[in-house]
Each structure stands twice: as structure tokens, then as C-alpha cells.
Amino acid sequence: MSGWRPRLPVRDAPVVALVAFATVVPAAVLASRAFASAELIDVWRRPGVPRAAWFSVWQGLVSTIATLAVAAVPTWIISRFDFGGRRVAHAVLTVPFVLPTVVVASAFMSFLPSRLDHSIVAVLLAHVFFNIAVVVRVVGPALAAIDERRFDAARTLGASPLRTLVHVAWPAVRRSVATAGALVFIMCATSYGVVRLLGPSGTDTVETEIFRRAVRLGDLDGAVALALIQTLAIVAVLAIGTIRRRRTDSPTMSVSRRPAGRARTLVASTVCLLVATPTVSLVVASLRSGDHWTASGWRALLSHSTRGIDVDIRQAVVTSLVYAAIAAIVATVIAVGSTGRGVANLVGTLPLAISSVVVGLGIIVTYDGSPFDFRGSWWLVPVVHASIATPFACRSVSARRAAIPRGLFDAAATLGSPPWRRFLSVEAPLLRPAISTAVALSAAISLGEFGATSLLSRSDEPTLTLVVARLLSKAGDIPYTAAMATATLLLMLTVSIVMALDRTVGS
Amino acid sequence: MNMNTNKNTTRTRTRSTLLPLVVAACSLAALSACGDDSSTTDTPDSLTIVAYDSFTPPDGAFDAFTDETGIAVKVVAAGDAGEMVSKAALTAGNPEGDVMWGVDNTLLQRALDAGVFDPYSSPIDGIADDLRSISDAVTPVDFGDVCVNYDVDYLEANDITPPTSLEDLTSPEYAELLVTEDPTTSSTGLAFMLATRVAFGDGWLDYWRSLRDNGLSVVSSWDDAYYASFTLHGGDRPLVVSYATSPPAEMIFADPPYPEGMPAVTGVATGTCFRQVEFAGVLAGSKHVGAARRLVDYLAGETFQSRIAESLFVFPANTRVTPPESFEKYAPTIVDPYTMSPEEIAANRDTWLEEWTSMS
Numbered sequence: 001m002s003g004w005r006p007r008l009p010v011r012d013a014p015v016v017a018l019v020a021f022a023t024v025v026p027a028a029v030l031a032s033r034a035f036a037s038a039e040l041i042d043v044w045r046r047p048g049v050p051r052a053a054w055f056s057v058w059q060g061l062v063s064t065i066a067t068l069a070v071a072a073v074p075t076w077i078i079s080r081f082d083f084g085g086r087r088v089a090h091a092v093l094t095v096p097f098v099l100p101t102v103v104v105a106s107a108f109m110s111f112l113p114s115r116l117d118h119s120i121v122a123v124l125l126a127h128v129f130f131n132i133a134v135v136v137r138v139v140g141p142a143l144a145a146i147d148e149r150r151f152d153a154a155r156t157l158g159a160s161p162l163r164t165l166v167h168v169a170w171p172a173v174r175r176s177v178a179t180a181g182a183l184v185f186i187m188c189a190t191s192y193g194v195v196r197l198l199g200p201s202g203t204d205t206v207e208t209e210i211f212r213r214a215v216r217l218g219d220l221d222g223a224v225a226l227a228l229i230q231t232l233a234i235v236a237v238l239a240i241g242t243i244r245r246r247r248t249d250s251p252t253m254s255v256s257r258r259p260a261g262r263a264r265t266l267v268a269s270t271v272c273l274l275v276a277t278p279t280v281s282l283v284v285a286s287l288r289s290g291d292h293w294t295a296s297g298w299r300a301l302l303s304h305s306t307r308g309i310d311v312d313i314r315q316a317v318v319t320s321l322v323y324a325a326i327a328a329i330v331a332t333v334i335a336v337g338s339t340g341r342g343v344a345n346l347v348g349t350l351p352l353a354i355s356s357v358v359v360g361l362g363i364i365v366t367y368d369g370s371p372f373d374f375r376g377s378w379w380l381v382p383v384v385h386a387s388i389a390t391p392f393a394c395r396s397v398s399a400r401r402a403a404i405p406r407g408l409f410d411a412a413a414t415l416g417s418p419p420w421r422r423f424l425s426v427e428a429p430l431l432r433p434a435i436s437t438a439v440a441l442s443a444a445i446s447l448g449e450f451g452a453t454s455l456l457s458r459s460d461e462p463t464l465t466l467v468v469a470r471l472l473s474k475a476g477d478i479p480y481t482a483a484m485a486t487a488t489l490l491l492m493l494t495v496s497i498v499m500a501l502d503r504t505v506g507s
Numbered sequence: 508m509n510m511n512t513n514k515n516t517t518r519t520r521t522r523s524t525l526l527p528l529v530v531a532a533c534s535l536a537a538l539s540a541c542g543d544d545s546s547t548t549d550t551p552d553s554l555t556i557v558a559y560d561s562f563t564p565p566d567g568a569f570d571a572f573t574d575e576t577g578i579a580v581k582v583v584a585a586g587d588a589g590e591m592v593s594k595a596a597l598t599a600g601n602p603e604g605d606v607m608w609g610v611d612n613t614l615l616q617r618a619l620d621a622g623v624f625d626p627y628s629s630p631i632d633g634i635a636d637d638l639r640s641i642s643d644a645v646t647p648v649d650f651g652d653v654c655v656n657y658d659v660d661y662l663e664a665n666d667i668t669p670p671t672s673l674e675d676l677t678s679p680e681y682a683e684l685l686v687t688e689d690p691t692t693s694s695t696g697l698a699f700m701l702a703t704r705v706a707f708g709d710g711w712l713d714y715w716r717s718l719r720d721n722g723l724s725v726v727s728s729w730d731d732a733y734y735a736s737f738t739l740h741g742g743d744r745p746l747v748v749s750y751a752t753s754p755p756a757e758m759i760f761a762d763p764p765y766p767e768g769m770p771a772v773t774g775v776a777t778g779t780c781f782r783q784v785e786f787a788g789v790l791a792g793s794k795h796v797g798a799a800r801r802l803v804d805y806l807a808g809e810t811f812q813s814r815i816a817e818s819l820f821v822f823p824a825n826t827r828v829t830p831p832e833s834f835e836k837y838a839p840t841i842v843d844p845y846t847m848s849p850e851e852i853a854a855n856r857d858t859w860l861e862e863w864t865s866m867s
Contacts, residue, residue, distance in 0.1 A: 201725035476760025
């Protein structure tokens with residue numbers, strides 16, 4: 001395997017360093033404080049634990065299957081066909097992934113019938129809504145990379161559409177489908193905010209149970225034991241989801257999209273409309289008070305003159321953007337630099353596998369002054385964001401990299417090109433679409449992230465998500481509409497970033 | 508008395524009363540420094556307050572302290588109150604700051620047991636005795652009550668008498684009307700659970716069973732209950748567990764504003780209240796104990812106390828500070844709230860939460 005490209009462990013050092021710093025070491029330090037092997041068995045006897053584990057598994061499976069089913073058609077249309085508004089559609093499908101959960105929850109409750117509020121159905125719908133983006137982003141590039149001539153050939157030879165799908169499309173994408181499925185399963189099985197806000201009271205995933213034990217009940221030992229069990233389970237899922245399959249080289253990397261035609265455009269637009277509904281209801285919520293339209297929430301934010309609402313919204317936008325930029329650059333540079341195989345592949349997935357509650361608490365006890373005191377350092381937040389985004393950045397890049405014909409490298413090597421030169425002039429240009437994806441996803445994750453880093457102390461200016469939380473802690477019309485307006489700003493920033501990056505891909 | 512009608516007036520008043528206060532605070536600080544031999548003469552460049560996320564004092568709230576001492580004040584947002592205390596317990600003795608703002612009586616004992624605080628009760632005048640007597644390791648800074656609120660218009664339109672007590676809530680008249688928060692995930696929900704525990708003693712779970720049979724809805728957080736379930740904000744439940752100071756907030760932030768003199772649009776069931784008291788304390792391991800104590804004095808003092816009420820919607824713990832006009836107009840005085848000592852809460856909370864969770 002390594003004959004065509006020498007192993008360059010030094011390329012993998014940054015990803016290992018980042019994940020070790022921001023995820024593994026803190027979790028290990030916390031575990032070293034509060035771990036007893038007997039707990040691995042005992043914890044199952046505590047009330048709520050077996051139920052939480054079972055709920056994580058079955059709900060995760062159902063959510064994953066539903067997400068793949070719902071996302072399949074739009075992903076196919078968007079990645080292989082051209083139609084007016086394709087970029088907008090792409091952005092619309094990505095946005096839910098980054099919306100603050102509290103915003104999605106209120107949006108869902110405003111349009112679901114009230115008997116579905118706080119139901120398992122609401123949780124499943126929200127999981128599908130959140131994760132369509134993962135499928136579009138992970139499977140899309142692989143689908144787009146299939147040479148149209150293969151389909152032409154299949155058709156010419158008389159293959160039915162179904163046969164074409166099974167024998168031409170499926171082999172080219174199954175690896176990325178497995179990857180997407182594994183990612184979606186993990187996101188849903190470890191779901192925190194959606195389950196808290198939309199699930200029936202008393203419904204727990206393992207992740208909410210870890211939080212409940214560590215923070216509310218003071219049962220740190222139990223929480224750490226559960227987190228360890230969860231990590232092992234997730235690593236197993238990832239291993240199954242990303243088992244090395246036969247390489248699926250595409251003869252070409254050029255992407256030429258055919259016009260979509262009316263029917264396909266209609267389907268894609270319908271799905272986008274459905275996905276956009278909760279986000280539209282968010283914008284509406286920022287402009288509605290009782291039964292009339294109002295701009296008071298926006299005015300309170302922008303004019304800084306409403307009594308009792310002390311929010312410097314410009315500062316919050318700047319802070320959020322700076323964090324997002326740092327997180328995106330760090331995660332993407334690391335992902336592109338890394339080989340994405342072997343140790344790097346495993347390490348790059350660990351941030352998904354390790355409970356963010358444990359990481360958050362771990363950072364507090366790890367960097368507490370011996371020898372470093374980083375607690376409250378402003379850069380800790382974007383660095384942790386980068387670590388959280390690393391699995392997504394790495395996977396976007398490695399899926400694309402796997403599709404690069406290796407002959408190109410052989411040719412470059414034969415012509416005497418040194419490894420760095422091969423990287424710059426062969427690999428990097430071919431990776432450009434994946435780089436855009438990695439930047440967009442990482443920036444979006446950083447912008448919307450609240451759960452994992454809410455345990456980190458922040459001493460600088462608040463981010464937009466913190467402003468939303470602060471406004472929502474006050475009673476009254478104006479704080480609520482101002483919170484919805486802040487969430488709308490977050491939404492607009494995300495859409496702009498994703499669309500701007502897609503522009504660079506499209507040309 | 509016009510402190511909340513015009514921001515500029517408030518500012519001017521604060522400044523004009525500043526000088527005597529500064530003098531008083533300085534001499535107090537000097538006195539306490541004399542009586543204490545542990546590194547209290549230091550004057551750091553800045554002090555850090557660790558606070559919950561929703562701690563949003565108005566701009567310039569620490570200026571008086573900085574002017575007086577030359578010490579800047581930095582605020583670190585540490586998550587919600589429960590997260591803040593869990594983190595502080597993990598790093599007790601090696602804190603993230605010098606002073607903690609906002610540990611309440613439901614969490615206090617957990618923090619004390621973990622050795623989070625360097626005991627200090629501010630000697631500053633005016634702090635209500637019943638609050639001060641709760642603990643001598645920390646200083647009370649504000650209080651409020653968690654009570655059932657109701658949507659006045661909804662109840663009137665449906666010809667329902669507002670409830671006044673916990674017992675009322677199990678009556679068929681209020682079937683399917685109440686939403687509360689899960690005590691295992693929400694501090695508001697926890698306070699309401701403690702009220703029922705005080706009221707009904709060992710029979711408290713039976714009370715919850717009757718609530719449930721009467722169509723109680725339980726959601727995970729206050730903003731979920733208040734903004735998604737409460738009828739006033741478009742939900743379908745006209746009774747919600749919230750705060751005694753939620754009605755003034757509704758009036759202040761109403762959009763469009765209500766006409767002058769209009770009664771509050773939400774009411775409070777005054778017999779359902781649990782008293783929450785928040786404290787400030789010096790974090791054990793602070794390198795500037797003397798300065799940190801002066802900061803706690805400042806937090807409990809009149810200047811700061813007069814500025815937080817309408818930012819945090821809490822009553823000042825300092826009785827020399829008059830609560831804002833909006834509180835007097837719209838927040839009922841809770842005469843006899845349910846209370847429980849921090850020791851009793853700490854000793855039983857986990858058991859009660861487990862019992863509540865596995866209630867059948």
C-alpha cells in the first residue's frame with residue numbers, strides 16, 4: 001500500500017497533537033481521577049443507565065436509516081445535476097447542521113402538532129433534519145466524482161436504471177455511505193440537545209446520562225465509566241463504518257453536471273423547502289410578538305438602547321467569526337496535511353467518540369496550572385472547536401483523496417518530483433472541493449457549537465450562541481424576539497459562509 | 508424611587524452617592540485587612556469573578572470598585588449554576604478566579620463540602636439577617652422565589668380562578684394546565700420539587716402522582732417551559748413554574764409596551780413559592796484573598812446591589828437598597844415561602860431526584 005507514497009508520519013503529527021491536547025489528554029486526566037474498574041459493571045445497576053443505553057442504540061439506528069433514506073435523493077440530484085439555485089439548495093441543506101439546538105427545538109415546536117411536542121417522533125425528525133447535511137457533504141463528492149461516461153456506457157449496453165444504480169453508482173459511493181452512516185449514527189446516539197429539548201421528560205441518551213451524573217448528581221465515577229463504555233462502542237462503530245474496502249478509483253476527477261430537468265429540480269426544491277421550514281419559522285419568530293409583527297427584538301440588538309438588554313451584538317458577531325475562522329483553518333490545514341490513514345485515521349475520529357462532557361470537565365482539571373493554566377484562555381475555545389471539527393474535516397478530505405487516481409502520484413514521482421511538490425501541485429488542487437467542504441463544515445460547527453464548550457469558562461466577549469442563551473434566560477417579549485434575531489444572524493452568517501465556499505468549488 | 512424610569516437619572520444618582528460609599532468601603536476594607544494576617548495587603552491589577560452564564564450586570568457596574576481600588580474586574584462565564592459548581596468542585600483550591608457569584612442555596616452545601624470557598628462573610632451593613640444566617644462561609648447577594656405563574660387573560664377568558672397553593676394544582680379545575688421543569692435538568696424544576704418536599708414531607712411523591720394524573724407536563728428547561736409551553740408565548744399551558752419576578756420582566760419587555768397603570772399580564776400563585784438565595788464567596792486558593800474580600804463587600808454593597816435587580820431580576824440581599832419600582836408594582840411580596848437548609852438539601856437531593864425519576 002505504501003509503495004506509491006512513502007509514509008510521512010510527520011504529516012500526521014499535527015492531527016495527533018491537536019486531538020491529544022484538546023480531547024484525549026483531558027479525558028484521560030479526568031479518568032485517572034475518577035475511574036474504578038468495578039464501576040464499569042456497577043454503573044449498569046444505577047437507575048436510568050440501561051434504559052439510556054438502549055435508547056441511544058435503537059433511536060440512533062432508526063435516525064440513521066431515516067436520514068440516509070431522506071437524504072439520498074436530494075444528495076443525488078444536487079451532486080450530479082445542475083439547476084438554478086443549486087448552491088442555495090446546498091447551503092439550505094447544510095444550515096440545520098449548525099443551528100443552535102434551542103433554536104431548532106423552538107422552531108420544531110412551533111410547527112409540529114402539539115401532541116408531538118416532546119415525543120420520540122420529534123427527536124427522530126430533528127435528527128434527520130440535523131444530519132441531512134452530513135450525507136450531502138460526505139456522499140456528495142463521491143457521487144459527483146463518478147464519470148458520467150460510465151452511466152452512458154451502462155445505458156448503451158442496455159442496463160436498467162436499477163442495474164446502473166447497483167453496479168455503477170453503488171460501488172463508487174458505498175464507502176462514503178458507510179462513513180456517512182457511521183457519522184450520523186454517532187451524532188444521533190450521542191445526541192444531547194435534541195433529546196433534552198424535544199424528547200419526553202426522562203428520556204436519556206448515554207450522553208445526557210453522563211452529563212446528569214457528572215454535573216447534576218455529582219456521580220463523577222459513574223459518569224467516567226459510562227463515558228469509557230461509550231467511547232469503546234463508538235470506536236467499534238467507526239471501525240465497522242470505515243473498514244478498508246477495495247479502492248474505487250475514478251478515471252477522472254472532472255465534474256460535469258447535466259441539467260437537472262423539471263422533475264428533478266422540483267424534487268430538490270421540495271426537500272429544500274421542507275428543510276427550510278424550521279429555519280423560516282425562526283426568522284418569523286424574530287419578528288413576531290403575540291399576534292403582531294414587530295422589529296423591537298432587532299432594534300434592541302442593533303441599537304443597544306433597550307433597557308435591560310445589554311448586548312454588544314457587533315462584538316459577538318466578530319468573536320464568533322474569529323473563532324470560526326481559527327477553528328476552520330486549524331482543522332482543515334491539519335486534515336489536508338495528514339495522511340488520513342492508520343494512526344491518523346483513528347486519532348482523527350476520537351473527538352467524535354469521547355464524551356464532550358468528559359472532555360469539558362477534563363480540560364478544567366488538566367490545564368489548571370500545573371504546569372499550564374489555560375483555563376479561561378480565549379484561544380482554548382476555538383482550539384476545542386477545531387478538535388471537534390477534525391473528524392468531519394478529515395473525512396471530507398480523505399474521501400476525496402481516496403478517489404485520486406494513484407497513477408498521478410506515480411507519474412509525478414517518476415518525474416523526480418519530491419513529496420512536498422507532489423502534494424502542492426498534484427494533491428492539493430485535486431482536493432480543492434474537499435477543502436471547501438472541510439472549511440465550511442468546521443466553520444459551521446464552530447459557529448453553532450454550544451454544548452461541548454459550554455463547560456469551558458469564557459472570559460472574553462460572548463459568542464452569538466452564548467448571547468442567545470443569555471437572552472433566553474429572561475422573561476418577556478423583547479428578550480425572546482432578540483434571542484430569535486440573534487439566532488437568525490447566526491443562520492445568515494452560516495448560509496453566507498457555506499455559499500461563498502461553494503462558489504469557489506463551482507467555478 | 509425613579510431609578511428605573513430613566514437610565515440617565517440612575518447614573519447620576521449613583522455617581523453622586525459614590526464618594527461617601529467609597530470612603531465607607533475603603534475604611535471597612537482597611538479594618539478587615541488589619542484583623543487578618545493572611546496576605547491581604549496585596550493590590551492585584553485585576554480580579555476575576557466566576558459567574559453563571561446569565562450573569563449580565565449592566566455596563567460599568569464595576570467602575571466604582573475599580574475607581575476606588577485600582578483593581579479591574581473580569582467576569583468569567585462558567586456555564587449554568589450547576590455546571591459552575593461542578594467545575595469549581597473539581598478544581599477546589601486551585602480556582603479559575605478569585606470570587607464566585609451566584610451559587611444558590613440548592614448547590615451551596617455541595618460547594619462547601621468540596622472546599623470551594625475560603626470562608627468569608629462580608630461584615631457590610633444592611634444584609635438581611637435571615638439570609639446572612641444561612642451560612643457564614645459565603646455572603647448572600649440576592650434572592651428570589653420560584654413560583655407557579657399564570658396567564659391572567661387565559662384564566663379570565665376561561666373562567667378559571669387563579670390557583671394559590673400547591674394543593675390547588677391537583678384539582679380537576681387545573682387539569683392539563685400546568686407545565687414544570689424536570690428537577691434533574693433544571694434548577695427551577697429542582698426548586699419546585701423542593702417546595703413540594705417541604706410542603707408534603709414523606710407524602711411528596713403521592714402529590715407528584717396526583718399532579719401527573721391531573722395532566723402535568725414536564726419539560727427539561729425553563730426557557731422551554733416558558734417560551735414553548737406557556738400560553739402567554741404561544742404554548743398551550745397557562746400555568747408555568749417560573750419566578751415571582753417574571754411578571755415585572757413581562758411588563759418591562761412587553762412589545763408593544765403596555766399602557767401605564769395596566770395590571771401585570773401574569774400572576775403568581777403566592778402559596779407555591781420556594782425561596783432561592785444566591786451567594787458570593789471568596790474562592791479557596793485565590794492569590795489575592797484580601798482584595799477578593801473587598802470585592803465581595805462591593806458585590807453585597809449598595810452601589811452594586813442597586814444596579815443588578817432589573818438586570819438579573821432578583822431582589823437585592825442588601826435591605827438598604829430599595830427594590831426597583833417595577834418589582835413593587837408587579838412582583839407580589841412572598842411572605843412565607845417554602846425554605847430548606849443547604850445541609851438538608853445536600854444530604855437528600857440525590858436520593859429525592861432518583862426517587863422522582865423512578866416514580867411510578
